[in-house]
Amino acid sequence: xxxxxxxxxxxxxxxxxxxxxxxxxxxxxxxxxxxxxxxxxxxxxxxxxxxxxxxxxxxxxxxxxxxxxxxxxxxxxxxxxxxxxxxxxxxxxxxxxxxxxxxxxxxxxxxxxxxxxxxxxxxxxxxxxxxxxxxxxxxxxxxxxxxxxxxxxxxxxxxxxxxxxxxxxxxxxxxxxxxxxxxxxxxxxxxxxxxxxxxxxxxxxxxxxxxxxxxxxxxxxxxxxxxxxxxxxxxxxxxxxxxxxxxxxxxxxxxxxxxxxxxxxxxxx
Amino acid sequence: xxxxxxxxxxxxxxxxxxxxxxxxxxxxxxxxxxxxxxxxxxxxxxxxxxxxxxxxxxxxxxxxxxxxxxxxxxxxxxxxxxxxxxxxxxxxxxxxxxxxxxxxxxxxxxxxxxxxxxxxxxxxxxxxxxxxxxxxxxxxxxxxxxxxxxxxxxxxxxxxxxxxxxxxxxxxxxxxxxxxxxxxxxxxxxxxxxxxxxxxxxxxxxxxxxxxxxxxxxxxxxxxxxxxxxxxxxxxxxxxxxxxxxxxxxxxxxxxxxxxxxxxxxxxx
Numbered sequence: 088x089x090x091x092x093x094x095x096x097x098x099x100x101x102x103x104x105x106x107x108x109x110x111x112x113x114x115x116x117x118x119x120x121x122x123x124x125x126x127x128x129x130x131x132x133x134x135x136x137x138x139x140x141x142x143x144x145x146x147x148x149x150x151x152x153x154x155x156x157x158x159x160x161x162x163x164x165x166x167x168x169x170x171x172x173x174x175x176x177x178x179x180x181x182x183x184x185x186x187x188x189x190x191x192x193x194x195x196x197x198x199x200x201x202x203x204x205x206x207x208x209x210x211x212x213x214x215x216x217x218x219x220x221x222x223x224x225x226x227x228x229x230x231x232x233x234x235x236x237x238x239x240x241x242x243x244x245x246x247x248x249x250x251x252x253x254x255x256x257x258x259x260x261x262x263x264x265x266x267x268x269x270x271x272x273x274x275x276x277x278x279x280x281x282x283x284x285x286x287x288x289x290x291x292x293x294x295x296x297x298x299x300x301x302x303x304x305x306x307x308x309x310x311x312x313x314x315x316x317x318x319x320x321x322x323x324x325x326x327x328x329x330x331x332x333x334x335x336x337x338x339x340x341x342x343x344x345x346x347x348x349x350x351x352x353x354x355x356x
Numbered sequence: 357x358x359x360x361x362x363x364x365x366x367x368x369x370x371x372x373x374x375x376x377x378x379x380x381x382x383x384x385x386x387x388x389x390x391x392x393x394x395x396x397x398x399x400x401x402x403x404x405x406x407x408x409x410x411x412x413x414x415x416x417x418x419x420x421x422x423x424x425x426x427x428x429x430x431x432x433x434x435x436x437x438x439x440x441x442x443x444x445x446x447x448x449x450x451x452x453x454x455x456x457x458x459x460x461x462x463x464x465x466x467x468x469x470x471x472x473x474x475x476x477x478x479x480x481x482x483x484x485x486x487x488x489x490x491x492x493x494x495x496x497x498x499x500x501x502x503x504x505x506x507x508x509x510x511x512x513x514x515x516x517x518x519x520x521x522x523x524x525x526x527x528x529x530x531x532x533x534x535x536x537x538x539x540x541x542x543x544x545x546x547x548x549x550x551x552x553x554x555x556x557x558x559x560x561x562x563x564x565x566x567x568x569x570x571x572x573x574x575x576x577x578x579x580x581x582x583x584x585x586x587x588x589x590x591x592x593x594x595x596x597x598x599x600x601x602x603x604x605x606x607x608x609x610x611x612x613x614x615x616x617x618x619x620x621x622x623x624x625x
Contacts, residue, residue, distance in 0.1 A: 131432075135403050159437055163400075166455075167436025168428055171514075171522060174459050179520035185461045185498075186435075190443050192454045192507055229454075229505070236501055238461055245440075251448035253440060 088117040088271045091344055092262035093173070094278035095123025095165075099338045101172055104277070107344040109180030112239055119230065119269075120184075121242045121262035124161075124169040125151075131168075132160045142205035142214060148317060150203070150219065153255040158218040158245070161255055162188070165243045173241050185233055186241040189222065190253050195246035195261050196224040199254050220254035222246050222261045225268040263321050267328035274330050275347045276318065277338035282353035283315065296354045299326040322355040332356035357386040357540045360613055361531035362442070363547035364392025364434075368607045370441055373546070376613040378449030381508055388499060388538075389453075390511045390531035391442060393434040394420075400437075401429045411474035411483060417586060419472070419488065422524040427487040427514070430524055431457070434512045442510050454502055455510040459522050461498040464491045464515035464530050468523045489523035491515050491530045494537040532590050536597035543599050544616045545587065546607035551622035552584065565623045568595040591624040601625035 089111075093104050108118060128151075129139045137160060140152040153161065170186040177184035189195025199220040202213050230240050242265065246256040259276060266274035285292035302323045322333035333355040336347030346352075358380075362373055377389060397420075398408045406429060409421040422430065439455040446453035458464025468489040471482050499509050511534065515525040528545060535543035554561035571592045591602035602624040605616030615621075 131404070134405070135400075159441075162440045163432035163436035165436070166440050167432035167434070171431045171435050171457060171459060172428075174457075175516070175520065175522045178459055178462070178516055181520070183461055185456065187454065187456075187460075188440060188443075190440060190447055191456075192452055192502075193447065229507070232501065232505055233461075236498070238498070247444070247447055251444065251450070253444045 088119070088269050089273045089275065089348070090262055090266040090269070090271045091118060091120050091275045092259060092277065093120060093122040093338055094276070095125040095127065095169065095258070096279040097126045098279040099277075100340065100343065101176055103341050103343055104338060105173060105176035105180055107342045108239070109177055109182045111344060112182050117234060119234075119240045119242065119265055120173065121258060121265060122165075122169055122173060123258040124165040124243070127168060128161055128164040131164050132157065135160060142203060145204055145206060145211055151255060152214060153218045154216060155218065158253055158255060162245065162253065165245070170241060170243045177239060177241070182239050183237060184241050185238045186243070188243050189246035189256065189261065192226055192229040193247050194226045194229060194242060195222045195244065195256060195264070196226070197222045197246050197248065197254065197256060199248035199250065199252050218245070218252060218254050220246060220248055220256055222256050222264050225264050227268045230265070259318055259321055263325045263330075266325055266330045270329040272331040273348065274322070274325050274333045275336055275344060276322070276333065277336045277343050277347065279337075279339055281337045281351070282335040283319065287315070294353050299323045299355055319355070326356055357388070357538050358542045358544065358617075359531055359535040359538070359540045360387060360389050360544045361528060361546065362389060362391040362607055363545070364394035364396065364438065364527070365548040366395045367548040368546075369609065369612065370445055372610050372612055373607060374442060374445035374449055376611045377508070378446055378451045380613060381451050386503060388503075388509045388511065388534055389442065390527060390534060391434075391438055392527040393430075393438040393512070396437060397430055397433040400433050401426065404429060411472060414473055414475060414480055420524060421483060422487045423485060424487065427522055427524060431514065431522065434514070439510060439512045446508060446510070451508050452506060453510050454507040455512070457512050458491065458515035458525065458530065461495055462516050463495045463498060463511060464513065464525060464533070465493040465495070466491045466515050466517065466523065466525060468517035468519065468521050487514070487521060487523050489515060489517055489525055491525050491533050494533050496537045499534070528587055528590055532594040532599075535594055535599045539598040541600040542617065543591070543594050543602045544605055544613060545591070545602065546605045546612050546616065548606075548608055550606045550620070551604040552588065556584070563622050568592045568624055588624070595625055
């Protein structure tokens, strides 16, 4: 089993992802796809007159402010536009895909964090009423039921809170939770860069491998800032949780899944 | 088993539909929900600068012109906004709902009609490249798999063509196909009017019952014009196809499902 996370930045080649996934699936490779939709959400939110806002947290991370209106736009893009695009492309390749959000069948379940700390003008403030949270449980029963019946699951945030609220959640973490739950051979995190870069955005500075055992080595963590740092720490956690290997790969190219499995990108194991 | 179709016009009380469905589900009543999203699609399409266009066909029926951009907006609203709203409301009521479009698992499969005849200035013309079609098959296997495992299916157009294209399709017909496939005890078609009205929009002119055997009686069909005529003929077809009864009911009220089952609305059997 492999888990393929397709990022939501600009430049993703969805057609290539679907073709490659379909061809692997037909060879008998079990797989689950998880996807994002961030950049298209920003565009639609702008077009609908509700532009995206981001909060910077005390630790330096940023996240999307998710009020009710933003949550609805988020669902339109992630569950409607991007999820159905991938499902349709897979159906055209002859694979019987089933798209689910984390609220469907409680696939991604977690705690809602409705009060979010953020930094503004150097001061720590609290934003309340946010629809955000983190995935703590994956409904592996439903996913196994579908896969055993021949369906390829295509998963997307939002998750569902224990109280039943839809919550915006990080797609990489959700994918990692899926991979850990199934003790997947590989978790592929595909985006619009070739992998982890020592000098972002210089693509020739690609780091081919980071041994999970050396993750505390400052030489490695020095290059991983902000969002990328979170990704690397998440990858290490997945490997420690039983995932065979994590690969940061490129989703702009032809055969993006096969290339990453064959060694392109940044390998963490 | 009952099939509840929730229309997509303005005024639908989604909270009441979810509460009522959840309470019936907890009593052991098997049910499948199918929904629309037409009026919100019109609003979002306007807001995104791609206003809805409708074609009038030679028989007098109208349908939404569905180019690729319209299909994407349609998917955002039906699969993202409305489907996830209903799934979330059901989750908040403690029911493990799973939302699926017709392309997920090929739940609604049919023929794409990419060339659509329409009337303009009295002349018959042909619009090509439309993403539209009609449901011919329902994947009852997937729906039964989910229900047997305790999940309540919440279904929405689009359907999928035999070639794998997403196609805009009539939600009432899709719901009727589901009801017929399962030989449901009842098919409820809930919208923002109390049922079939002799003098639309006068709600006091509600027709309480139309025996399917008398459907060819001109007294009944005289009152059913345009879209309502299509609904009545679809209902009769469902009854002839083995559905116990079809009820046109009101989705604006509290307990909309129980009220329709108890005799409110227009009954066809």
